[in-house]
Amino acid sequence: MGRPTGFLEYPREETKERSPLKRLSDWKEYSEQQPEDMLKRQSARCMDCGTPFCHIGIEINGAAAGCPINNLIPEWNDLVYRGKWKEALDRLLKTNNFPEFTGRVCPAPCEGSCTVELAGPAVTIKNIERAIIDKGFENGWIQPRIPTKRSGKKIAIVGSGPAGLAAADQLNQAGHSVTVYERDNLAGGLLTYGIPNMKLDKDIVKRRITLLRQEGIDFILNTEIGKDVMADELNEQFDAVILCTGAQKQRNLELEGREAEGVHFAMKYLTQSTKRLLGIEVKEPIIDAEGKNVIVIGGGDTGADCVATALRQKCKSVVQFGKHPKLPNARSKENMWPEQPNIFTMDYAYEEATAQFGHDPREYSVQTKKIVSDSEGHLKELHTIQMKRTSDENGNIVFKEIEGTEQVWPADLVFIAIGFEGTEHPVLKQFGVETKNNKVKAKHGDYKTNLNGVFAAGDSRRGQSLIVWAIQEGRECAREVDKYLMGASVLP
Known part of the structure; x- marks a missing residue:
């Protein structure tokens, strides 16, 4: 490696992002272009670890550990540190067809398996990956590769x-x-x-x-x-x-009142919102969160995207329900390296909601009991109860209702984001x-x-x-x- 002791000398520097309140006024990407000197420092943190677990690409307990496409991460980190961006791009493209996508939206299991994380924060692999491909396009290094021979197949x-x-x-x-x-x-x-x-x-x-x-x-x-x-x-x-x-095929919510007007699948909402942004005709009733109380059922990334979309449409309020308890701030003993860390983080959408309304929109261990509509069939409110996560006699995880924790939530729009x-x-x-x-x-x-x-x-x-x-x-x-x-x- 170009600087074997870099992980001891430089702290992790997170991706620079635009101000949460400022970016709520538009639909542009929330992250900014990163300074080259910062990227060199961060790539210098990649240690000479012998066995780079960052690119092992396996599944542990059903989750990815390391990069599934086996990106040559230590190699292009070293090249970035030495300022050899074109060579870094060549190494990146050997394993990844579309780094401009993964560098933006991949949850970076590579970072969860980074050896540096055994002693401190991981290398900012995802951030460096995005910088490499963006520089490739900016400098005209990415050009059409037209095959010279065709197989006839x-x-x-x-x-x-x-x-x-x-x-x-x-x-x-x-x-x-x-x-x-x-x-x-x-x-x-x-x-x-x-x-x-x-x-x-x-x-x-x-x-x-x-x-x-x-x-x-x-x-x-x-x-x-x-x-x-x-x-x-x-x-x-x-x-x-x-x-x-x-x-x-989206997983439905089998619940009393599901047919109320104002209850939609999350992907329908996100697809429609993008089409409207692009000026593409939407041939069905418009779903718009402006001035409305929004509830998102489902604690994953799709739900977070619904939160961020509703905020940009100027919703009156937004809450996201998750059935699981709040994650810990550090790895638990059951979630050991090199597994993907199951820890509490502030996604872009939650930072924005906190900036807009003064609090994190997530509610944990919530079970929706029923959906209530008014006399005309329009969504009116949700009834919920708190749940306790525990284990049965066979060690299986079960959720039990906590008596006395019933709550009624006013709602004009509900988005179902409980998976596929x-x-x-x-x-x-x-x-x-x-x-x-x-x-x-x-x-x-x-x-x-x-x-x-x-x-x-x-x-x-x-x-x-x-x-x-x-x-x-x-x-x-x-x-x-x-x-x-x-x-x-x-x-x-």
């Missing part, structure tokens, strides 16, 4: 999210002709319509899609497989098909692929479905997960498709 990819885009990029570079089908009017999947603009500017997504088009990938938009184009047509026209349809159940079935039924637990049945590392020439990758195969896992699966699936078509693969 044609591949259809259903879905243009991160898994589909990664598979398309890899297979195109291997010389195959790739066509990506997307049912929406813009490519990108959740990158476009699932993640708000203040986390991932849509111009960043558009820039990458444009680059992929320049490199020879065809995108067919506003086209739903099973409706506009049949599965049989794809099987006839293409040598292989990859299903990257995502896991967009898996992929939507119409497309899968069209192809006739086997499913299990609402996911395509295909082995990790193999990605073959029960149908010859039909593969599956990303959330449609593994269920709701991280963008970095989707990229990993898209890359690996591309290699397996290349093997299927050519007998061997040149892809990593």
